[in-house]
Amino acid sequence: MSISVPEKGWYSKPLDKEEKVWVAIAVAWCLLTFFLMPVWHVVGKQNPSSESYKVDPVKFNELAAAFAEKYKVGEENGIPVVRPPAGSDVFVVAGSYQWRPILELEKGKEYRIHLSSTDFQHGFSVVSPKFVMNYMALPGYDYVLKVTPTEAGTYSIICNEFCGMGHHIMIGKLIVK
């Protein structure tokens, strides 16, 4: 009984055949799924980046503004549309319920997206009918994502980390040409 003291000698009772078989299957399964994790990190083509830096939120915001100004090609709803050189460092900043700027990236080129926030923690969630991609934007930290867009189109960036009462209207755009 589970509610009473076990029989004496429980510690040295051997496993039955069925128990042995099940434990063997379970151990094998666990080892397989574990080793797949590092293997997939090497073999797979989509991994979360592990490159990040500390950064002052004010300075990061200035950097992102300078970047937007330099490569600005238009404006939508007061948010600059930016076409950076192919394969360059690009800066995206979350704050005041906006994702700034609107990036216009070239298909097939690798970009280094620097992601951070000026106010609260935000969830950088790129959504489209075809795929979803989520990363965290934390104030005080620069998260560098190496991204190569493979399909042209317009993608939306929503926020999926609660950031206050404007959380549900926080939406930005990402264009791939």
Added chain:
Amino acid sequence: MAQQNFRTCPTTGLKVHLPAEGLIKANAVVAVVAILIGGIAALAVLLTRVPAVHILPADWFYRLLTAHALDMLVVWIIFFEVAGLYFGGAVLLNSRLAAPKVAWFAFLLMVVGAVIVNAIVLMGGADVTFTSYPPLKAHPAYYLGIILFAVGTLTAVGLFFGTLAIAKKEKTYDGSLPMVTFGLMSAAIIAVLTLAHGAAIYIPTFLWSIGVLPSIDPSMYRIIWWGFGHPSQQINVCAMVSVWYLLATLTTGAKPLNEKLCRTAFLLYVLFINVASEHHLLVDPVLSTAHKIVNTSYVMHLAVLASMIHAFAVPAMTEVALRNKGYTKGLFEWLKKAPWGEPGFSAMMLSLFIFGFVGGITGVTFGTEQISIIRHNTWAITGHFHGTVVGGTTLAFMGLTYYVVPLIFRREIISKKAAQIQPYLFGIGVFIMANAMMFAGSYGIPRRHWDITFAGAAFPYSFDPTAMLFMTLAGLGGLLAITGGAIYVLNTVGSVFFGKKIS
């Protein structure tokens, strides 16, 4: 002298320490009150998330979502677990409870903490959701309420360890701890780890909210907070598995086939399950790939091994017990003739199934780096933990309640019929809801989001209509589960106050 403080249970023959019994009752009653409040919040939140209904305004949605999470994940479950610890510590060991007066003080702290937190959330002073990530700041009373609750819980956990020490010293049992007590002890150890992390993060955050500290680093907060937030759910896993063993014994007379194997599984939980806090940080900056893989894999999936052992051991001991009753025809007669009409049995089996197949598997898969990219913070995560903590833990606790009422409150359940169908209603409802949430989440539907139609936003976005369909389906499953929950609360409260007395 001490003998006068005990009664002997006519059903189990256990010696019940009366002060412990009073405390078990008090904690269980508050737990049921919490599930009632949390359930009302659940209904409002659910009906807001179904796009076609959308009843609450934004501020009340986030407020009630915060209250729902706190009352269910923390207040309901922890009060029930404290009742469980006093039961597993004192009653199962035929022992007296250590320092009942201190236990009442702990109870008081927890109640006061829970009331403060609920009040400040409903007054709009803590629109920060359950995780309260800084720099979002709540009213200091919010953090203070949580700290009081945590101090009360830690005191109760300490008294559980004290009770085990007393029982051993006074030789109230001969041999090793019973399986259920051993499992609860694992839960209590994880609770110590959890509460240490809780103190390490909530105390500085409280000091920040009153202006003593200038800021709280967002990344540091996330690392330590999840060292509290995720292990707190592993307490539930250990408590739930202990309740499976308890219910298997109470409903079929089953006994663990190999004590060492089952206890090894609990040991693996204690040692390895808690590093899975990392699951929340896979798409965060700061942490290295090595840290992410070692931690999310529970160090080579050793905690998964533990769950696989329990998932084998509990049905196996049940099968052996039922075969011993003569249901030996073919492979499955025991399963067909099992006491499916016993709410304790059906709740245990459904809990096992939902926890394993809905909550557990998704937890392990979402907890890989690459899948986290597509699932992090989507509604799929909400689906995952409704599979573990609602379909798993809560359902198991509900099943146990049908034994706590007659054995501890000594009242008959007023509606046996309602008790019979309740676990099915609740279990099937949660099953539908959790799965629908996960399908909706796979389209990118975010969690904790008031309006996924983005009305009034700068740019439009429409999710795939299929995702909307799944949200509606989640609403239907949720309504079924809430109906099951309401029946549970009514039947339990009714029985405790008006059930026929058992002498």
Added chain:
Amino acid sequence: MAEQGQGGLLQSFYENMYLLLVVGVLLPTVIYTVWGLAEMMSLPQLDVDKYMQALKPAPSAQVEAQSAPAPEAAPAQPEQAKP
């Protein structure tokens, strides 16, 4: 303890709650929390000035920068590799 003998140290994990408590708290604290916080504290600072110079060159370099914006952003990359 009741079950004496056979298992030695390994068995004491099953019988001695204090031992289990200490190891059960220490192990995850070290593997997850301490390691995680150590990585947080040793995180390098973003070299904002370097990126800023590429984007907004000092007045003297401005003419040169405007003539060739693209190649200038590119060489900044390898130096930014994670230490």
